[in-house]
Amino acid sequence: MSVITLLTDFGLQDEYAGVMKGVILAINPAAVLVDVTHQIDSRDVVQAAFVIHGAYRFFPGGSVHLVVVDPGVGTGRAILALKAGGHVFIAPDNGVLTLLLEKIQTPSLFRLTNEAFYLRPVSGTFHGRDIMAPVAAHVSRGTALEEIGVPIDPEQAVRLEDLAPVICADGRVEGRIVAVDSFGNLITSIDSATLARACNRGPMNKVQVKIGRQTINGLSQSYGNVAADRLLALVGSRGYLEIAVNQGSAARRLKVKKRDVVRLIP
Amino acid sequence: MSVITLLTDFGLQDEYAGVMKGVILAINPAAVLVDVTHQIDSRDVVQAAFVIHGAYRFFPGGSVHLVVVDPGVGTGRAILALKAGGHVFIAPDNGVLTLLLEKIQTPSLFRLTNEAFYLRPVSGTFHGRDIMAPVAAHVSRGTALEEIGVPIDPEQAVRLEDLAPVICADGRVEGRIVAVDSFGNLITSIDSATLARACNRGPMNKVQVKIGRQTINGLSQSYGNVAADRLLALVGSRGYLEIAVNQGSAARRLKVKKRDVVRLIP
Amino acid sequence: MSVITLLTDFGLQDEYAGVMKGVILAINPAAVLVDVTHQIDSRDVVQAAFVIHGAYRFFPGGSVHLVVVDPGVGTGRAILALKAGGHVFIAPDNGVLTLLLEKIQTPSLFRLTNEAFYLRPVSGTFHGRDIMAPVAAHVSRGTALEEIGVPIDPEQAVRLEDLAPVICADGRVEGRIVAVDSFGNLITSIDSATLARACNRGPMNKVQVKIGRQTINGLSQSYGNVAADRLLALVGSRGYLEIAVNQGSAARRLKVKKRDVVRLIP
Numbered sequence: 001m002s003v004i005t006l007l008t009d010f011g012l013q014d015e016y017a018g019v020m021k022g023v024i025l026a027i028n029p030a031a032v033l034v035d036v037t038h039q040i041d042s043r044d045v046v047q048a049a050f051v052i053h054g055a056y057r058f059f060p061g062g063s064v065h066l067v068v069v070d071p072g073v074g075t076g077r078a079i080l081a082l083k084a085g086g087h088v089f090i091a092p093d094n095g096v097l098t099l100l101l102e103k104i105q106t107p108s109l110f111r112l113t114n115e116a117f118y119l120r121p122v123s124g125t126f127h128g129r130d131i132m133a134p135v136a137a138h139v140s141r142g143t144a145l146e147e148i149g150v151p152i153d154p155e156q157a158v159r160l161e162d163l164a165p166v167i168c169a170d171g172r173v174e175g176r177i178v179a180v181d182s183f184g185n186l187i188t189s190i191d192s193a194t195l196a197r198a199c200n201r202g203p204m205n206k207v208q209v210k211i212g213r214q215t216i217n218g219l220s221q222s223y224g225n226v227a228a229d230r231l232l233a234l235v236g237s238r239g240y241l242e243i244a245v246n247q248g249s250a251a252r253r254l255k256v257k258k259r260d261v262v263r264l265i266p
Numbered sequence: 267m268s269v270i271t272l273l274t275d276f277g278l279q280d281e282y283a284g285v286m287k288g289v290i291l292a293i294n295p296a297a298v299l300v301d302v303t304h305q306i307d308s309r310d311v312v313q314a315a316f317v318i319h320g321a322y323r324f325f326p327g328g329s330v331h332l333v334v335v336d337p338g339v340g341t342g343r344a345i346l347a348l349k350a351g352g353h354v355f356i357a358p359d360n361g362v363l364t365l366l367l368e369k370i371q372t373p374s375l376f377r378l379t380n381e382a383f384y385l386r387p388v389s390g391t392f393h394g395r396d397i398m399a400p401v402a403a404h405v406s407r408g409t410a411l412e413e414i415g416v417p418i419d420p421e422q423a424v425r426l427e428d429l430a431p432v433i434c435a436d437g438r439v440e441g442r443i444v445a446v447d448s449f450g451n452l453i454t455s456i457d458s459a460t461l462a463r464a465c466n467r468g469p470m471n472k473v474q475v476k477i478g479r480q481t482i483n484g485l486s487q488s489y490g491n492v493a494a495d496r497l498l499a500l501v502g503s504r505g506y507l508e509i510a511v512n513q514g515s516a517a518r519r520l521k522v523k524k525r526d527v528v529r530l531i532p
Numbered sequence: 533m534s535v536i537t538l539l540t541d542f543g544l545q546d547e548y549a550g551v552m553k554g555v556i557l558a559i560n561p562a563a564v565l566v567d568v569t570h571q572i573d574s575r576d577v578v579q580a581a582f583v584i585h586g587a588y589r590f591f592p593g594g595s596v597h598l599v600v601v602d603p604g605v606g607t608g609r610a611i612l613a614l615k616a617g618g619h620v621f622i623a624p625d626n627g628v629l630t631l632l633l634e635k636i637q638t639p640s641l642f643r644l645t646n647e648a649f650y651l652r653p654v655s656g657t658f659h660g661r662d663i664m665a666p667v668a669a670h671v672s673r674g675t676a677l678e679e680i681g682v683p684i685d686p687e688q689a690v691r692l693e694d695l696a697p698v699i700c701a702d703g704r705v706e707g708r709i710v711a712v713d714s715f716g717n718l719i720t721s722i723d724s725a726t727l728a729r730a731c732n733r734g735p736m737n738k739v740q741v742k743i744g745r746q747t748i749n750g751l752s753q754s755y756g757n758v759a760a761d762r763l764l765a766l767v768g769s770r771g772y773l774e775i776a777v778n779q780g781s782a783a784r785r786l787k788v789k790k791r792d793v794v795r796l797i798p
Contacts (some may be wrong), residue, residue: 022566
């Protein structure tokens with residue numbers, strides 16, 4: 001099997017994602033193609049970093065994941081191939097791999113260099129089609145990363161700052177909103193492991209979550225745990241703290257935005 | 267072959283549908299995945315009931331259809347597997363299977379119970395990923411429904427009220443608008459069989475269709491049967507009475523909405 | 533292998549594209565289905581003509597391409613099958629194949645006639661599902677076009693006027709905006725071959741591009757070649773002259789629209 005996933009900010013209006021699939025199938029006719037989403041907010045590498053980290057583990061081991069959120073296309077930025085957790089990730093060197101590099105053990109990282117695996121000629125504007133898609137196809141056919149690029153120290157990759165939540169000395173946790181989903185749920189950077197560590201000091205139903213001027217008391221298990229139209233906090237299906245309104249939109253209710261601070265008081 | 271279709275109200279902005287596909291492929295690498303649509307109006311089980319009933323017959327026999335419009339996720343609602351017409355349907359017990367249960371002969375219905383076929387742990391917010399997707403994958407590999415759930419009487423399933431059109435004593439038919447498509451066509455609950463039965467009494471070109479304050483005289487064969495910008499009624503490609511404007515939008519013209527009544531006078 | 537691509541103006545809200553895939557898989561279970569896009573502007577055969585011409589070459593030889601932008605459905609317009617460049621294209625006879633017919637050598641063209649390959653009954657409103665999808669599936673299984681239709685002279689097909697850019701006597705090139713992508717980039721009808729021919733007379737960085745009241749001096753290699761928020765012209769990844777704003781939207785900046793004239797002065 002050879003699953004290749006696509007995660008981009010191209011949207012679905014244009015033929016960009018479809019053309020990448022054509023390139024892949026011309027190289028590996030047996031590739032099984034899955035869209036993770038093409039609607040990452042334009043150029044938002046932070047959101048993409050969280051989505052690929054939350055999603056990859058649900059795909060079969062050996063999958064190849066294309067992450068094409070690439071505002072630097074046509075500049076000198078490198079393109080990376082990361083092998084980690086039994087999966088391979090192909091992405092520009094702009095920080096979109098940060099969470100994978102930090103949270104998966106013993107990553108091995110390569111910078112793409114071997115143009116023999118690229119489409120020719122390489123355009124100045126669409127490296128997703130001309131470099132990343134064909135490389136993913138070759139990798140899914142079994143070509144070793146060593147043939148396509150050169151190994152580099154994971155420390156050399158561009159990293160996004162401020163992604164990780166901070167556990168303060170007094171036990172409070174400080175994170176940020178990193179995405180707003182189509183239901184208006186606010187996804188934060190506070191992952192369930194950090195939450196569990198912080199809450200070591202007290203029971204979950206005593207936790208307070210503060211966002212803007214609002215305070216939410218206790219964590220819920222599901223949206224239906226509170227009355228319709230009520231604000232709640234819960235560990236969402238991605239494994240991160242989310243703020244939601246049962247049968248409503250937390251984004252509209254709270255008028256907060258991406259990057260705003262969320263505090264958790266255990 | 268093992269086609270699995272997906273019908274949800276998740277939209278395409280988020281990675282929810284993509285992640286369900288990852289879960290399926292990890293269990294059945296040979297599954298062929300097809301999106302019916304992910305843009306059912308949020309929580310609209312009535313619309314979903316009509317779409318899956320109109321669409322399933324175009325897929326190969328033996329297909330498995332996932333219908334994840336699930337406002338009750340995290341509450342006690344059951345999850346059902348329905349075998350009918352040579353297809354299998356996996357859906358929450360919220361009425362979304364009503365038309366299939368009523369219109370297909372000898373359905374056999376199961377309530378999912380065997381957690382060995384679920385993803386572990388099961389989240390409180392995403393049973394599409396954690397229960398329905400893995401069960402669909404196992405079914406498409408050949409696992410019998412008897413192994414995954416317990417048989418229940420189809421009468422026990424939740425049914426939606428008022429879905430079926432009513433033929434009145436005077437021969438008039440009363441139905442409702444159940445969906446508005448992206449062209450602005452109004453899809454009604456009046457199916458072609460009911461229409462044919464009602465029109466037994468007179469020729470099709472004498473039929474009157476009443477909606478709001480408008481009356482449409484006669485049924486058309488295609489949009490182009492009337493002049494541009496003219497209102498028409500026809501049996502649409504789904505097999506239901508539709509109201510349309512040639513090269514325009516009936517929804518914008520008539521300012522009607524879902525659930526509004528449509529009357530047919532033979 | 534048997535790749536079948538879909539290019540339509542159906543959007544993704546409704547189940548139309550999904551149902552076409554069901555029809556295809558019921559006939560050819562081994563078909564590999566790829567969406568090029570379903571968001572061609574409603575009824576815009578000009579845009580569709582450019583998109584399919586720019587996209588098809590990235591798919592494997594032997595692919596079958598469905599182009600269902602079909603405002604004339606239900607009228608007497610014919611449906612065509614075109615074999616050209618090692619690919620097959622199925623589309624209504626409304627001009628959407630114009631660029632393929634003009635730019636690919638030795639096309640062989642057929643008008644579909646053999647209803648044995650259609651779904652029965654054929655609806656009056658959805659020939660994409662009832663005629664084009666099943667024919668594509670049969671072609672991808674190896675059925676010869678000669679069995680499905682009758683050969684016709686390519687000169688007989690409906691052609692779109694004014695698609696080709698014009699090289700004037702003084703060396704200026706006149707084209708039009710044919711599409712606006714989701715980033716707000718303006719795609720013109722001036723292809724790279726015409727551009728190269730026109731610029732024979734002078735260096736590329738001396739070229740002027742005129743649109744509305746704006747003049748852009750010189751062509752860029754990529755968006756990042758100019759400062760953020762600056763207007764630029766470049767040969768885009770499709771092989772056509774595009775007008776863009778680095779990290780912004782040329783469509784919003786220039787307030788131009790599809791079909792507006794673009795002039796190039798070498």
